[in-house]
Amino acid sequence: VKKRILLLAGGQSGEHEVSLRSARSVLSALPRDQFDVTPVVISPQGRWLAPGDTQRALESGEAQGGGDLVLHRAATAEGYDAVFPLLHGPMGEDGTIQGLLTLAGIPFVGSGVLGSAVSMDKVMTKQVLASAGVPQVAWRLAVRREWQTRPEEVRARAGELGYPLFVKPANLGSSVGISKVNHAGELERALDLAFDLDRRVILEAMTAHKPREVEVGILGNDAPIASPVGELRFDADFYDYETKYTEGRATMHIPAPLPPEVAERVRTLALAAFRALDCAGLARVDFFYVEQTGELFLNEVNTMPGFTTTSMYPKLFEAAGLSYSELVTRLVELALEER
Ligand code: ATP
Ligand code: MG
Ligand code: MG
Ligand code: MG
Structure with missing residues (x-):
């Protein structure tokens, strides 16, 4: 008997597009004699698209249309044997979807809540x-509130690492929001950019x-x-x-x-x-x-x-x-x- 697989793609992160591309490949590769695959595209706004809109999104690379909010859809996912959450970045690769699927009692591909989040x-x-x-390279953590209220402390942490260094949002991917900072004069811009995208930012020493x-x-x-x-x-x-x-x-x-x-x-x-x-x-x-x-x-x-x-x-x-x-x-x- 065929396994029923729900393939989730798209999602709310900056890696939405990349995920759709990956999903197209997986969809055509899962052997049809073993698996009955239902793709569902999640729009950048977090709506789970209906089959017609999902099909159009996979073809055009652009998710359009309404659809249910995530919680409602997950409850109806009970009829699947497993979920393939082919989502990258926040709200997909970070334990959130994994928590939802764990609550719903549906097995899924990849790491659980803990491994994904960490x-x-x-x-x-x-x-x-x-x-x-x-x-690993030397690093320091900074949180948004510190940058807003005690910027000199954050600057001092960067100084401890030396330049060049990398500034990165702690929870992102695809190099979004990442800057290579060559000297202290470039620090403010890099931190502003990273803190626009995340509450937690990591400063990393560059390799020698x-x-x-x-x-x-x-x-x-x-x-x-x-x-x-x-x-x-x-x-x-x-x-x-x-x-x-x-x-x-x-x-x-x-x-x-x-x-x-x-x-x-x-x-x-x-x-x-x-x-x-x-x-x-x-x-x-x-x-x-x-x-x-x-x-x-x-x-x-x-x-x-x-x-x-x-x-x-x-x-x-x-x-x-x-x-x-x-x-x-x-x-x-x-x-x-x-x-
Ligand atoms: P992914 O798309 O793989 O999830 P990401 O957004 O999580 O990437 P990183 O891999 O942390 O970002 O960094 C992006 C790139 O920046 C690295 O591939 C590397 O080229 C450069 N880089 C990052 N940190 C350092 C470092 N400490 N020293 C030297 N180069 C670095
Ligand atoms: Mg990464
Ligand atoms: Mg990544
Ligand atoms: Mg990387």
């Missing part, structure tokens, strides 16, 4: 991973040199496996939004040309991070490798990474011998697995 927040991630002994950016895929629940390591190369100061999403601006190299012991260390640290953060199903774990010094830093853990057929995560597992359609099938199996 991995989404760059500060919480750093705190948890520091206690697990995972190497421009790092190589290497990523690894993790697949599984309590016995996870790591993919080969991949590398992203691009011609820009850092991997910003434009470089990420302009066709042809970045190239993927799988496997990454790394000394074997570095690649092995990446895989081991990624598995340790996946466990420490209580992730499940899948994650893409991103690292900075500083070739000049041999240092490796874990940058972040993405619990619902980009998922088009040309995205890094599926490509990494393809290199391991798992086709895109085998991979999505495996993810649904993992969602249904007894844990």
Whole structure:
């Protein structure tokens, strides 16, 4: 008997578009002899679109029309065997949808509330991973109220890290709201931008040199496996939004040309991070490798990474011998697995 799958796409974050693209790929890859898939697009305003509007949104890349608010729709999701919440960023990858589905008693693909929420927040991630002994760059937290009332304290924290440094909203993705700050004179603008998008902001020391950016895929629940390591190369100061999403601006190299012991260390640290953060199903774990010094830093853990057929995560597992359609099938199996 076929499993009924609800595929959620779009969503309220800045990564709405990316999610629709991923959903199109997953939709055509889930084997129809095993799965009965219903896509539901969530509009940027949080409305769950009806089937006709969902179809149009997937085709045009633009979600239009009304629809129910999230809570009502979740209650009607009872008729599904599993949900694939293919949503990125806040209100999708951060434990909110996962909480809703947990309350509704429906199994879903990917990490639960805890793993999703902690991995989404760059500060919480750093705190948890520091206690697990995972190497990371130096960082400081600032909250909006401090920036509004005691800016000199926030400036002092930046001064402790030195320049250049990175300023990032704690809970976002796709490089939205991220600035590379070259000197103290650029700090105010970067903090204003980040605090427009989040109440919590992280300041991060930049690696000693421009790092190589290497990523690894993790697949599984309590016995996870790591993919080969991949590398992203691009011609820009850092991997910003434009470089990420302009066709042809970045190239993927799988496997990454790394000394074997570095690649092995990446895989081991990624598995340790996946466990420490209580992730499940899948994650893409991103690292900075500083070739000049041999240092490796874990940058972040993405619990619902980009998922088009040309995205890094599926490509990494393809290199391991798992086709895109085998991979999505495996993810649904993992969602249904007894844990
Ligand atoms: P994603 O889309 O992968 O979720 P994100 O929005 O969470 O990304 P980060 O990965 O934290 O953002 O940072 C974006 C990019 O900024 C990195 O890929 C890297 O190019 C650069 N960068 C961020 N932090 C640092 C750092 N501490 N040192 C050097 N480069 C950095
Ligand atoms: Mg991220
Ligand atoms: Mg992300
Ligand atoms: Mg990133």
